Amino acid sequence: MAISEHGGGGAHILVFPYPAQGHMIPLLDLTHHLALRNLTITILVTPKNLHFLKPLLIKHPSIQPLVLPFPPTDSIPDGVENVRDLPSGGFMYMMxxxxxxxxxxxxxxxNHPSPPVAIxxxxxxGWTNRLAGExxxxxxxxxxxxxxxxxxxYNLWRHIPKRxxxxxxxxxxxxxxxxxxxSYEWWKLSPLFRSYVEGGPHSEVLLASNVGNIESFGLIINSFTELERGYLDYMKKFLGHDRVWAVGPLLPSEEERVGRGGANEIxxxxxxxxxxxxxxxxVxxxxxxxxxxxxxxxxxxxALGLEKSGARFLWSCKEPTKGHKVGEYGIIPSGFEARVSGRGLIVRGWAPQVAILSHPAVGAFLTHCGWNSVLESIAAGVPMLTWPMGADQFANADLLDELKVGSRVCExxxxxxxxxxLARLVASSVSDENGAPIARAKVLSKAAQESIGKVGSSYKALDNLGDHFSKP
Structure with missing residues (x-):
C-alpha cells in the first residue's frame, strides 16, 4: 500500500466519531492514518465540535467535514452537545x-454524487449498523x-447475564x-449495561446499539497484537469472522505530543x-x-498519601464541572502545596500527558486506567499504579495485572x-525495588513502537484495512 502525503482519490469512507474526548481523539488519529492510505474521507461532526477537526483538516485538506445540526431534543442536559469532555451521565443522553x-x-x-462505500x-x-444496512x-x-x-x-450484551x-x-x-x-462484581460492570438491566432511560437504544456493534461487518481496535494476542484470537472466534484490525497504539506524532487533548505551550x-x-x-x-x-x-x-510517600510527583488535577456540587469536589487540602514544595507540582486542569509520560524523569503513573492513558503509558515504558473507577477500567487494570506492569492502589x-x-505503593514505584515492572514496561514499549513501525503488526493492519476498503 503506497502512503500518500495528502490522501484522497481512493474509496470514500464516512467517519463518525462520538463527541467525548477519550473516544474522539483516537478515531481522529485513525482518520489521519486512513487518509495517508489514499482514501477519500468525510468526517461527520455537529457544529460546536467542528473546531476539534482543525489540526486534522490542516494536515489533510482532502478530508471533507460533514457538519449536521445537533438534533433538537428535550432529553439531553443543557450544554452536553458542546464538548468532548462529557459530564457524568452525559453518554446515555448523547447516544x-x-x-x-x-x-x-x-x-x-x-444526494451525494459519489457516496461512501463504508461507515x-x-x-x-451502534445504530449506524442499521443505517449502513439501509x-x-x-x-x-x-x-x-x-x-x-x-x-x-460484548459478552454482556450477547448473553445478558442474570443476577x-x-x-x-x-x-x-x-x-x-x-x-x-x-470475573467482576456487579457494580464493576459497564454502567450502560447495568442501566439497561435495571430499566433505565434509553434502555432499548442501548440494547439496539450494542447488538448493532456485534453484528457489524468489521471491527477496528486501538490496540496491538503483541499486547492482547489471546484476546484478539478470542474476539475473532466470538464474532465468527476475521475482519478484526488491531491498529494501535494510535498516538500523536512527536511534534503533536504537547497539544494532544488541549494546548498550552507555556x-x-x-x-x-x-x-x-x-x-x-x-517522579x-x-x-x-x-x-x-x-x-x-x-x-x-x-494528598496525604503523596505527602507521606516522600516521593516526587506531578498531580494533574481536574477541576469540578457544572454537574458537581459546589464545594464537595476537587478541593486540594489547605497547606498541602506548601508542605510538598520542591518535590510536588500541582497542575489544575489540562496537562500534556503524552509529553509528560515521555519524559525520562517519570518512573510511574497513578491512573484511572482509561484505555488511552494505558496505551500512552505502555508506549512510554512507564509502569502504572492503578485506580480503576468505572466503564472498561476494571478490565484494563486486570490486563495490567496480567502483564505485571500494574499495581492496584484503590478501585x-x-x-x-x-x-x-497509597504512600507505600507510591514510594516503592520509584524505588530500586520497582526494577522488574519497569523492565517489563520497557519490553512492552519496544513492542508498541515496533507495532507501528513500517514492518509492524499495526502498520500492516492499517495497510490491510486500506486495501480492504479499496476493494470493489
Missing part, C-alpha cells in the same frame, strides 16, 4: 440524541477500548469463555523544566483522565483510598 441524525445522513448520502463509527454509535454499505465499529475490555462488553439477587451489588459475574476467566515548557531537574524514573505522574473528579475526602487521602469512583497503603 439517544445522536440517533436522530439517521435521516439527515440518509438524505446526505442519497467507520464509534462503538457508542444504505447497502458496510459498517465498521471503532473501539477506543482494548480487546480484553471489549470481550467483556441471583438484584439487591446484591457485590454479586460476581463470571466470563468463563474469555481467556484467563475474568505550561508544557514549565512542566518540562520542572522535570529536567530530576534523575530518571524518580510519579498522577492523573485520572478527562472525566473523573475526586470528592474532597478522596482528594484529602490522596471505585467513590472509594476513599487508604493513605498509608
Amino acid at each position: 439517544g440524541a445522536l440517533v436522530h441524525l439517521y435521516d439527515p445522513i440518509v438524505d446526505w448520502f442519497r 467507520v463509527s464509534d462503538m457508542f454509535l 444504505l447497502k454499505i458496510s459498517r465498521y465499529v471503532f473501539s477506543p477500548s482494548g480487546v480484553m475490555a471489549l470481550s467483556v462488553i 441471583n439477587d438484584p439487591r446484591d451489588e457485590n454479586e460476581v459475574i463470571e466470563f468463563r469463555d474469555i481467556p484467563n476467566y475474568p 505550561l508544557a515548557g514549565e512542566i518540562k523544566s520542572w522535570f529536567d531537574q530530576f534523575e530518571d524514573a524518580t 510519579v505522574y498522577v492523573c485520572f483522565g478527562s472525566q473523573a473528579v475526586l470528592t474532597n475526602k478522596q482528594m484529602e487521602m490522596l 471505585g469512583e467513590r472509594t476513599v483510598p487508604d493513605s498509608n497503603k
Whole structure:
C-alpha cells in the first residue's frame, strides 16, 4: 500500500466519531492514518465540535467535514452537545440524541454524487449498523477500548447475564469463555449495561446499539497484537469472522505530543523544566483522565498519601464541572502545596500527558486506567499504579495485572483510598525495588513502537484495512 502525503482519490469512507474526548481523539488519529492510505474521507461532526477537526483538516485538506445540526431534543442536559469532555451521565443522553441524525445522513448520502462505500463509527454509535444496512454499505465499529475490555462488553450484551439477587451489588459475574476467566462484581460492570438491566432511560437504544456493534461487518481496535494476542484470537472466534484490525497504539506524532487533548505551550515548557531537574524514573505522574473528579475526602487521602510517600510527583488535577456540587469536589487540602514544595507540582486542569509520560524523569503513573492513558503509558515504558473507577477500567487494570506492569492502589469512583497503603505503593514505584515492572514496561514499549513501525503488526493492519476498503 503506497502512503500518500495528502490522501484522497481512493474509496470514500464516512467517519463518525462520538463527541467525548477519550473516544474522539483516537478515531481522529485513525482518520489521519486512513487518509495517508489514499482514501477519500468525510468526517461527520455537529457544529460546536467542528473546531476539534482543525489540526486534522490542516494536515489533510482532502478530508471533507460533514457538519449536521445537533438534533433538537428535550432529553439531553443543557450544554452536553458542546464538548468532548462529557459530564457524568452525559453518554446515555448523547447516544439517544445522536440517533436522530439517521435521516439527515440518509438524505446526505442519497444526494451525494459519489457516496461512501463504508461507515467507520464509534462503538457508542451502534445504530449506524442499521443505517449502513439501509444504505447497502458496510459498517465498521471503532473501539477506543482494548480487546480484553471489549470481550467483556460484548459478552454482556450477547448473553445478558442474570443476577441471583438484584439487591446484591457485590454479586460476581463470571466470563468463563474469555481467556484467563475474568470475573467482576456487579457494580464493576459497564454502567450502560447495568442501566439497561435495571430499566433505565434509553434502555432499548442501548440494547439496539450494542447488538448493532456485534453484528457489524468489521471491527477496528486501538490496540496491538503483541499486547492482547489471546484476546484478539478470542474476539475473532466470538464474532465468527476475521475482519478484526488491531491498529494501535494510535498516538500523536512527536511534534503533536504537547497539544494532544488541549494546548498550552507555556505550561508544557514549565512542566518540562520542572522535570529536567530530576534523575530518571524518580517522579510519579498522577492523573485520572478527562472525566473523573475526586470528592474532597478522596482528594484529602490522596494528598496525604503523596505527602507521606516522600516521593516526587506531578498531580494533574481536574477541576469540578457544572454537574458537581459546589464545594464537595476537587478541593486540594489547605497547606498541602506548601508542605510538598520542591518535590510536588500541582497542575489544575489540562496537562500534556503524552509529553509528560515521555519524559525520562517519570518512573510511574497513578491512573484511572482509561484505555488511552494505558496505551500512552505502555508506549512510554512507564509502569502504572492503578485506580480503576468505572466503564472498561476494571478490565484494563486486570490486563495490567496480567502483564505485571500494574499495581492496584484503590478501585471505585467513590472509594476513599487508604493513605498509608497509597504512600507505600507510591514510594516503592520509584524505588530500586520497582526494577522488574519497569523492565517489563520497557519490553512492552519496544513492542508498541515496533507495532507501528513500517514492518509492524499495526502498520500492516492499517495497510490491510486500506486495501480492504479499496476493494470493489
